[in-house]
Amino acid sequence: MESRVHVVGGGVIGLACAWELSRNGHAVTLVSPAPGRDGAAWVAAGMLAPVTEAHFGESALTALLLEGARHWPSFARALEETSGRTIGYDTTGTVTVALDASDRASLDDLLAYQHSLGLVAHRRSASECRRLVPALSPALRGGIEVPGDHQVDNRALLGALLEGCRRAGVAVVEARVEALEAGPVLVLADGRRLGADHVVLAAGTGLPTIEGLEGAGLPAVRPVKGHILRLGPAPGAGERVLERTVRGLVHGRSVYLVPRRDGSVVVGATAEERGDDTGVRVGAVHELLCDARAIVPALDELELVEAASGLRPATPDNTPRIGWTSREGVLAAVGHYRNGILLAPLTAAAVVDLVGRRPVAPLIQELAPA
């Protein structure tokens, strides 16, 4: 047994870290109020999209996302094998479409930027887009095909990670961490105290609620609210409406439609600064429905199965912090914002290396807390 590690956080980052640490011989305890459900990944679509998520001025983040994507094939294979579950890992590719001329111009700018970074993305006419995705509205102005942006079923992934943790011997403690004390020692809300060799902080938006982290070099993490909708096939419906992830620019607003193998579609997502409010807001649901229908009118015949919102953990520069804090034995893996699922395999591998005091790639070194 290498060492005793406590992982704080039961979202996709915490679960992936716990699973990988346990598979690498550590004695792992995962502490979370609701493992698998208390992170941003529960209310997500599961896109693995380094190229379509490339934003101007964030080329370092894009490099990180691309490296994250490279970890996915082997991670998915290992997780499905050891958990005995399928996770809906799908490499069909993504199409981004433009609704109006201004959206088309924005996509062309984005395409030029993607090409400047050496990314694989192809300009497609409206009819080429409809050959890839027959359900697209005839009113669109063409788009971009990105074969390398994939998806995973986020809730199947979380379930598989939890099962993988159990099979690998991770002890799961369903509790809230109130404070971190020197040792390191976790103080739980019910008064229990858990000591360990190492603590991995993967608490997402819960990070600011943990006492005793002042001066540890951690970034400010704020919640960025996102709404999603889950649409299901009507009973007796025939073929799937979509077989490929579609993103859209709709009068300047972004929307995505991620199809699942069972015929359902996840529509997302708003990005709202509303503190820790997780109510499902009428205006946000309306916006998602309008934009999604503008791209794929046939969504009208699907059933609204769920409208939900979650909180993404964002740092001031939208980039996560992964590395040792200034507290003895305390590692951080926080602030993954929109990219927690994509970056979970890379982050977990880095945390295993850091706990083992092995060198990490420069890309990871740059993410160390200040």
Added chain:
Amino acid sequence: MESRVHVVGGGVIGLACAWELSRNGHAVTLVSPAPGRDGAAWVAAGMLAPVTEAHFGESALTALLLEGARHWPSFARALEETSGRTIGYDTTGTVTVALDASDRASLDDLLAYQHSLGLVAHRRSASECRRLVPALSPALRGGIEVPGDHQVDNRALLGALLEGCRRAGVAVVEARVEALEAGPVLVLADGRRLGADHVVLAAGTGLPTIEGLEGAGLPAVRPVKGHILRLGPAPGAGERVLERTVRGLVHGRSVYLVPRRDGSVVVGATAEERGDDTGVRVGAVHELLCDARAIVPALDELELVEAASGLRPATPDNTPRIGWTSREGVLAAVGHYRNGILLAPLTAAAVVDLVGRRPVAPLIQELAPA
């Protein structure tokens, strides 16, 4: 004890009949798979709206609805007293508004029709409407004020009726009626047979599933699907967005917004011919959100608490049938379509008179099954 009566149906009509029959000395059994929840009234807004529901060519129905409304004050009082529950009976009145010039013209036609029937309705300018309902969009073209159209909290009503039935000694059998045999005898899906002096058929859209009714003179009853949304106040929200029921004509489409005392708002309703499908359809939710926001933009800040659909029991002429069927001892109270809640007190009173072999008003005589 006057007689043994079995009431088939646990919607608002069945419950109201059972409660009133029991209070009038009969030994009543109510048979329903899910009393209180298995009728159209569960997915409704609870409007008591004979005037705003007045449609061209349906003046006989309007007369019935007006008579139904006259029964409400004493019914509400008696029900609240005997059940010990409040039912949110609210007599604030209703405003119907027009979004565009064509909607305004339609409302003026409707107003002329309402006046031709002697109904109380007042033409209001846009600014007069906003004085009545400050949250209205500034873009509206005025409307009609109808002080006599009221509302009740439909789910509180159903709960109170169920409690009233229990306190009045109604026996509730949670089961599905498979057939009606001579006697009359009810045959339940679990094989039980219940004999009685009289049977009241108040099965709503379930009527066609009961065997043995051929030739009883009952109308064809088909389901007309309706979607509603329930919006709730955001946590910490101040004043209610609405204090008065608002109906709207939005580019020719009707929508209503019914506020509850707790700050929530019920938005409805589509009318769709889709058989017995009760899935919540994306297109319907989108339509309701669009139309409701066009009337009251501040709805955007409310929470989407529920999206649901139900089935209204409609006859070919939108008019219910209340009276003895051609089967010995078998009464019908079916086909209340959009007006079950409004007509429940009147229908229940008529059923009590019919069971007691007392004369009923000509208005009710005309509703006898053919």
